[in-house]
Amino acid sequence: MAKRTDSKRRKLNNGEFVRSDGMYAFRTVIDGKRRTIYSKSLSELRIKEEKLLENLEKGLDIDKQKLSLNDVADKYLESKAKSVQITTLRTMTYYYDRYVRDELGKKKIADIKRSQIKDHYLHLISRENRISISTLIRLDTILKPMFESAVYDDIILKNPAKGIITEIKNESRETPKKVSALTEEQQDDFMSFLMSSSKHEGVKNLIVFLLGTGCRIGEALALQWSDVNFDSNFISINQAVAYTKVDGHYKHLMKRTKSESGDRIIPMLKEVREALEAEKLRQKNNGMIQPDLDGYNDFVFLTIRNTVYTRENVLTQIKQVVKEYNKLHPDNELPDMSTHQLRHTFTTRLCRNSDDLKAIQKILGHKDISTTLNIYADATEDGIKESMQALEGKMFKNNNKE
Numbered sequence: 001m002a003k004r005t006d007s008k009r010r011k012l013n014n015g016e017f018v019r020s021d022g023m024y025a026f027r028t029v030i031d032g033k034r035r036t037i038y039s040k041s042l043s044e045l046r047i048k049e050e051k052l053l054e055n056l057e058k059g060l061d062i063d064k065q066k067l068s069l070n071d072v073a074d075k076y077l078e079s080k081a082k083s084v085q086i087t088t089l090r091t092m093t094y095y096y097d098r099y100v101r102d103e104l105g106k107k108k109i110a111d112i113k114r115s116q117i118k119d120h121y122l123h124l125i126s127r128e129n130r131i132s133i134s135t136l137i138r139l140d141t142i143l144k145p146m147f148e149s150a151v152y153d154d155i156i157l158k159n160p161a162k163g164i165i166t167e168i169k170n171e172s173r174e175t176p177k178k179v180s181a182l183t184e185e186q187q188d189d190f191m192s193f194l195m196s197s198s199k200h201e202g203v204k205n206l207i208v209f210l211l212g213t214g215c216r217i218g219e220a221l222a223l224q225w226s227d228v229n230f231d232s233n234f235i236s237i238n239q240a241v242a243y244t245k246v247d248g249h250y251k252h253l254m255k256r257t258k259s260e261s262g263d264r265i266i267p268m269l270k271e272v273r274e275a276l277e278a279e280k281l282r283q284k285n286n287g288m289i290q291p292d293l294d295g296y297n298d299f300v301f302l303t304i305r306n307t308v309y310t311r312e313n314v315l316t317q318i319k320q321v322v323k324e325y326n327k328l329h330p331d332n333e334l335p336d337m338s339t340h341q342l343r344h345t346f347t348t349r350l351c352r353n354s355d356d357l358k359a360i361q362k363i364l365g366h367k368d369i370s371t372t373l374n375i376y377a378d379a380t381e382d383g384i385k386e387s388m389q390a391l392e393g394k395m396f397k398n399n400n401k402e
Contacts, residue, residue, distance in 0.1 A: 006042060016045065026052075064155045069112060069146070070105040072155065076146045085255045087242040092142050099124060099131070099139050109150050114160040117143075121168055133169065140165045179341050181348035181379070187211070190334055193325045203317045205282070206301045206309070208275035210339060213266050214346035214364055217311050217339040218242060219257060224298040228276055235272075237365065238263045241293075243310040252308050254294045262365040276300065314339055344375075351379035 005011055006018050015028050019038075024045040027036045037052060039045035055065065073096055081089050096105070104112070104120045121140070124131050144161040151159055182190065191211070194204060210220055218240035227236040240262075242253045257263055268276070279300060282288075289306045290297040303309055318337050326333040350360055361372040 010042060012042075013046075016042075016049075064153065065108070065110045067109055067155060068106055069109045070101055072109050072150050073100070073105060073146050076149050085242070086246075086253065087244050087255065090244060095139050095142050096146075100143060109147070110156055112160055114164065117161050118164050118168070121164060125168075125172075133172070136168070137165055179338070179344045180335070181345040181382075182335075182337075182341065186334055187345060189329075189332070190321070190325065190337070194321050197321065197324070199324075200317055200321055201282075202304050203314065205275040205279040206314065207318070207342065209272055209301075210342040211346055212269045212272035212275070214343045214350065215266075216240065216262075216343060216365075217314060218255075219262070219365075221299075221301060221309050221311075221314075222254060223300040224296060225280070225300055226298055228300065230273070230277075233273065234265050234267050235276075236263075236265055241308055243312075252293050252310075254296055257365065261361075261367045264362055264365050266363055311339065318342075347375050348379040348382070351376045352383045 006024070007022075012018070015026050017025055017027070019025055022040075024039050024042050025036055026045055026049050027034060029035070035052070037045070037048045039048055077089065077093055077096070080092065084092075100120075104116065107116070121136055123129065124139075125133060125136055140161065144159065147156070147159045147161045150156045191208075194200060194207060206220065209215070209223075210217065213220075213235070215223075215237060219237050221241040222239045223235065223237075227238065229235070237257060240255055240257050242255050243250060244253060245251075246253070283302065286304075288302055290299060291302070291307055293299075293308055299308055301309055303313065315338060318339065322334045322337050347360075347364060350363065354360060357369065357372055357376060360376065361369055364372065366372045
């Protein structure tokens with residue numbers, strides 16, 4: 001029979017008892033299930049009792065209180081596999097596995113405090129690890145919904161990750177590194193050199209297309225001739241190409257555009273139309289053979305080996321063009337460039353020549369108007385600076401004396 005007092009003659013409450021090995025225990029029945037908690041001391045046991053009853057009052061699921069963050073993350077990622085594209089899922093899994101799983105991920109999710117998440121984030125961006133604030137923000141967009149799913153499942157009462165990124169940005173005064181658009185002079189220098197070079201014939205028309213449409217690289221590589229309407233002078237963007245590892249091997253995959261708003265129709269600029277016409281003629285003259293990719297075999301842009309480009313293929317060639325240009329123009333070097341920088345350059349020019357935000361959003365395939373607004377604000381701010389710089393020395397030129 002359970003003792004009603006402990007060895008120190010302290011009275012035990014209902015449900016409390018002392019085991020033969022000296023451990024304190026509390027047993028009760030919740031929703032028809034017997035629950036028992038243990039502790040080495042009576043005071044600690046009663047703290048656990050209070051927490052148990054408090055969680056019950058809050059409506060939390062007691063059966064899930066022992067789940068680790070990793071347990072919740074695995075379930076969350078499993079559910080996401082049914083709704084997101086394979087490349088998105090791989091990115092989410094990579095970020096979680098690399099930055100969370102082996103440390104914070106092993107803790108019970110019910111015990112994780114806001115301060116612990118913040119300390120973990122600060123550790124990641126410390127000198128020891130030096131991940132960028134942009135990478136940390138990306139990680140937070142993955143981790144925060146995992147905690148939110150635990151709130152929804154009554155495992156925790158509130159999301160401890162909310163607001164931490166804003167707090168860290170304000171404290172560190174570090175802002176995410178933004179992709180800079182090429183200046184008009186840089187764009188002219190880059191394109192003039194590219195078009196006069198005989199070494200990059202295969203990629204010239206693709207670069208003109210990227211710069212003249214603002215398409216994402218995956219969207220451009222998935223473009224098929226059936227998406228190009230020369231009669232009506234528009235192109236249809238409705239899918240993208242990804243190059244990712246499947247069953248241990250890298251391969252091309254056709255996928256949906258980034259979001260539903262990614263499906264769009266873009267009118268062709270004169271230069272884009274000419275580039276597409278030139279590409280069609282190039283393929284015909286070279287007798288290029290279309291590859292088969294998931295049943296698709298009508299691609300606009302192909303390598304000299306009759307394969308679909310990868311993002312890395314195109315990036316390597318862009319960097320090579322920049323390297324060759326800088327070697328010949330050491331006093332007027334071009335910055336390091338990426339495919340996304342071509343999209344950002346197009347966006348900047350578009351924003352400076354139009355204030356129709358809904359049209360800009362549609363052309364760029366932005367899901368959220370706030371993304372368009374942010375880019376528009378940056379573009380117009382840079383435009384103001386450049387306008388004033390252009391005025392320098394001209395406003396009062398009649399008063400300038402040697």
